[in-house]
Amino acid sequence: MSDSLDQIFVTLNHWITGFAPGPWQPVVSALVSVAGIIGVFASLFAVTTVLERKGLGRIQNRYGPNRVGPYGFLQPAADGIKALIKEDVVPRAADKVVHYLAPLMVVIPAFLVYAVLPVGRNMVLVDYDAGLLFFFAIGAATELSVFMAGWSSRNKYSLLGAMRAIAQMISYEIPLILSAVTVVMMVGSLSTTKIVDAQGGYDSIGLGNWFVFTPWGFAGFVLFMIAATAETNRSPFDLPEGESEIIAGYYIEYSGFKFALFFLGEYMGLFAISGLGITLFLGGWQAPIEALEVIPSWGWFFAKLLALICVFIWIRGTLPRLRMDQLMNFAWKFMLPMALINIITAAVWHFMQPGWERWLVGIAFVAGSYVLLGRGLMEGKKLEKRTYRFAE
Amino acid sequence: MNIVFAIIAALTIAAAVAAMSLRNLVHCALALAAAFAGLAAVYLQLGAQFVGFTQLLVYVGAVAILVVFAILLTRGSEPPQKSVLSSGWLGGMVVAVIVLGVLVFAIARSAVLHGPVPAQPEATVQQIGDALMNKFVLPLEVVGLLLTAALIGAVIIAMKEQK
Numbered sequence: 001m002s003d004s005l006d007q008i009f010v011t012l013n014h015w016i017t018g019f020a021p022g023p024w025q026p027v028v029s030a031l032v033s034v035a036g037i038i039g040v041f042a043s044l045f046a047v048t049t050v051l052e053r054k055g056l057g058r059i060q061n062r063y064g065p066n067r068v069g070p071y072g073f074l075q076p077a078a079d080g081i082k083a084l085i086k087e088d089v090v091p092r093a094a095d096k097v098v099h100y101l102a103p104l105m106v107v108i109p110a111f112l113v114y115a116v117l118p119v120g121r122n123m124v125l126v127d128y129d130a131g132l133l134f135f136f137a138i139g140a141a142t143e144l145s146v147f148m149a150g151w152s153s154r155n156k157y158s159l160l161g162a163m164r165a166i167a168q169m170i171s172y173e174i175p176l177i178l179s180a181v182t183v184v185m186m187v188g189s190l191s192t193t194k195i196v197d198a199q200g201g202y203d204s205i206g207l208g209n210w211f212v213f214t215p216w217g218f219a220g221f222v223l224f225m226i227a228a229t230a231e232t233n234r235s236p237f238d239l240p241e242g243e244s245e246i247i248a249g250y251y252i253e254y255s256g257f258k259f260a261l262f263f264l265g266e267y268m269g270l271f272a273i274s275g276l277g278i279t280l281f282l283g284g285w286q287a288p289i290e291a292l293e294v295i296p297s298w299g300w301f302f303a304k305l306l307a308l309i310c311v312f313i314w315i316r317g318t319l320p321r322l323r324m325d326q327l328m329n330f331a332w333k334f335m336l337p338m339a340l341i342n343i344i345t346a347a348v349w350h351f352m353q354p355g356w357e358r359w360l361v362g363i364a365f366v367a368g369s370y371v372l373l374g375r376g377l378m379e380g381k382k383l384e385k386r387t388y389r390f391a392e
Numbered sequence: 393m394n395i396v397f398a399i400i401a402a403l404t405i406a407a408a409v410a411a412m413s414l415r416n417l418v419h420c421a422l423a424l425a426a427a428f429a430g431l432a433a434v435y436l437q438l439g440a441q442f443v444g445f446t447q448l449l450v451y452v453g454a455v456a457i458l459v460v461f462a463i464l465l466t467r468g469s470e471p472p473q474k475s476v477l478s479s480g481w482l483g484g485m486v487v488a489v490i491v492l493g494v495l496v497f498a499i500a501r502s503a504v505l506h507g508p509v510p511a512q513p514e515a516t517v518q519q520i521g522d523a524l525m526n527k528f529v530l531p532l533e534v535v536g537l538l539l540t541a542a543l544i545g546a547v548i549i550a551m552k553e554q555k
Contacts (some may be wrong), residue, residue, distance in 0.1 A: 099423065130517045133445040136431075140453025144425055147460055151418060163464075166457060173453075190517050 006296040009036070010122050033125050037114045044305075046076035052313050059317030079260075084254035094253065098152035101140025103254065103261035105145035109138045110268035116192050117275045120285045120298030124193055131192040132184065135276055136177055139231070142269065143169045146240070149262070150250035164324070165240035168230055169391060170330040172237075176227035179220040179338035182346040183280045196284030206290065210283035215362030217344040219370075221281040225308075225340050228273040230331070232266065236319040236320060239327060274308040275301070288380045294352055333375050340370040396437060417463045425456035442517050475522030 004011070013032050020028040050065065053373055057064030065072035067179070085322050090099060116131035118124040128134050150162020184190055187198040201209050211217035230237040241249040251262045273282055278284060286295035295303075345365040352358040405428035414420045422514070428451035435444035524532050 061553075094418075098419070104519075128441060130441045130445050133442065133449065133517075137448035137453065140449050141429075143457055144422070144452060144460075147457070148422065151460075159464075166461070170454075172455065188518070385500040 006121055006298075008296070009120070009298065030125070037125065038111065041111075041114065041268060041271055044271060044302075046080075047262060048267060048271075048309055049076050049079070049263075051309070052316075053285070055310070055313040056317045059181070059314070083257045083260035088236060088256040088258060089253075091253050094153040095152040095154070098148050099253075102149035102152060102291050103258045103265070105148060106265035107261050107268070108140060108262075109141045109145070110265045111274065112138045113272045114275075117272065117279060118193050118196050118284055119275070119301045122296060123285075127191060127193050128361045130190045130277075132180065132190040132195070135192075136173075136180075137273075139269075139273075140173070142265075146250050149254070153250075153253035157246040158250050158252045160269055161240045161242075161246050161252070163244075164242075165233060165250060168233070168237060168239060168327060168331075171328060172227045172230035175223055175331065175335035175339045178336070179223040179227065179342065180276075180280055182216055182220045182343055185343070185346055186211065186350060192279050193282075196279055196286065198328065199283040200286055202290050208283050208284070208286050208288045210281065210288070212281040212283075214349065215359065215366045216342055216349055217281055217340070219278065219342045219345070219366045223335060223342065224277050224281065225311075227335065228277060229312065229315065230327075232273060234270065235316040236322050237327065238321055239324060240320060270309070270312065271305065274305055274312070277308065278304045329377065334377050337373055338369055341365065345369075395432070396476050400430055400433045400437060404434065417490065421456060421459045421463055424459065425452050428452050428456060 013036075016032050017025050017029045053075070054064035054072065065075040067356075068074040068078045087285060090096065115125040116128055116134050146165045146169070147162050150158045150160075150165070153159075169303065183195060187195050189195065189198075199210050203213075207213060211293055213222045231239050239245075246252075251259060254262060278301065286299040287293045287295065287300055289312050345362055348365065349358060349362050352361065404427055407423045407430055410423035411420045411427055414423060429448065432444045432447040432452070435447055
């Protein structure tokens with residue numbers, strides 16, 4: 001029973017494909033999968049916008065959207081209709097072609113990367129031998145589209161936002177990829193399905209063999225998630241948008257549905273990179289303990305995804321925005337050395353015999369580098385409690 | 393010649409021509425990025441996944457961004473008023489035709505074209521990694537050393553002067 005529930009979407013795909021004539025079957029199968037990916041993640045986008053606004057409202061002591069539909073949950077439909085019927089304003093000085101292409105170039109790579117994410121057992125669109133590389137290669141194309149948007153608007157704020165975005169994305173892409181390299185070293189493959197398979201099974205205390213439950217995996221996961229926050233331009237790394245500084249950054253001159261496309265692309269990138277974090281460190285669609293395997297594999301993937309989204313909302317509501325120099329210092333002086341040391345930790349872990357010595361050395365490596373780098377970064381800075389002056 | 397290759401080739405060549413002939417430098421850089429992506433598509437179509445994705449990652453993700461940055465930071469982005477062709481375009485054309493002729497001559501005479509078509513080898517990422525780490529480890533180390541030296545040099549240039 002649980003097996004048929006686990007494979008329900010795979011069976012469904014086979015059933016629909018069965019109606020097509022022979023030579024068309026691969027095409028139809030791919031089309032059905034693509035439609036599934038777009039449908040599911042686009043609706044997740046709609047749900048997340050409400051969750052985020054309500055969650056932020058909760059954190060900031062105010063009501064979120066609560067007018068449209070029950071508890072405001074039809075708000076995304078209203079927003080979508082509004083975006084569709086709004087006038088599409090293009091500045092007179094704008095570079096028309098590039099201005100038009102930029103939102104499309106944001107959304108297309110954001111959807112492409114889902115092709116290699118295994119969202120359940122046997123549920124991956126293409127199982128590339130170099131799947132992880134595909135993800136990073138397509139993700140890198142986003143930087144250029146952000147630049148296109150910022151430059152073509154002919155607006156100094158949008159150009160500033162684009163410059164900030166590119167500087168930030170390039171800086172944080174290095175720790176992002178380096179922290180993923182540890183997993184590739186352990187698994188010995190760039191294929192996302194092989195990475196998930198390697199995290200199957202349970203250890204002596206009944207916990208899943210997820211990489212996050214090892215010292216290098218834990219450090220790698222934290223580094224990966226910080227870099228992912230920066231890559232997706234979310235608070236506290238939202239300098240490229242910085243409403244209070246440069247209004248909305250690179251998409252300041254976009255209105256109507258083009259603006260909605262930027263919004264969509266941003267959230268799709270967030271889901272995709274969270275999905276990659278789950279695949280790399282949180283065991284993909286594997287259950288944490290054996291007894292919980294009754295829940296289907298795709299259920300686990302989306303449960304983990306929603307949990308990570310909640311963490312992102314929580315962080316956004318809690319942390320203030322970084323300054324540009326703090327952002328760069330953090331990337332190059334903390335994240336990069338930490339990621340490099342983490343690679344060495346993973347190598348040492350790989351070549352030591354399983355046992356408590358391995359744990360001791362691994363934890364010593366991670367904690368030691370964390371403390372030393374943290375101290376080094378704070379050196380020469382006078383950090384004290386901030387005092388405020390209030391109007392009495 | 394199949395239809396997919398024809399489409400990719402046409403797009404790549406069109407992007408490359410646009411990169412040379414457009415007036416606005418940023419447009420040229422974007423067209424160049426499109427040409428890079430087209431090359432990656434050609435590699436992918438030949439079954440070279442690793443090379444194709446690396447081409448995307450390095451050229452579209454890094455080199456194109458670098459080019460764009462260099463254009464923005466060094467000069468105004470206003471399109472130049474004078475002709476896009478430099479004064480020595482005739483000489484350049486002659487050199488280009490000669491290079492093309494030599495290449496075509498070499499390819500037409502090469503044994504690859506006339507021998508039987510070899511079976512397509514299945515190059516996995518694992519094999520590439522093995523080859524890099526065993527057979528070609530010395531070139532890899534030399535390249536690594538060179539890049540590290542370049543990186544340190546860049547940091548030293550960018551560092552604030554002490555006092």
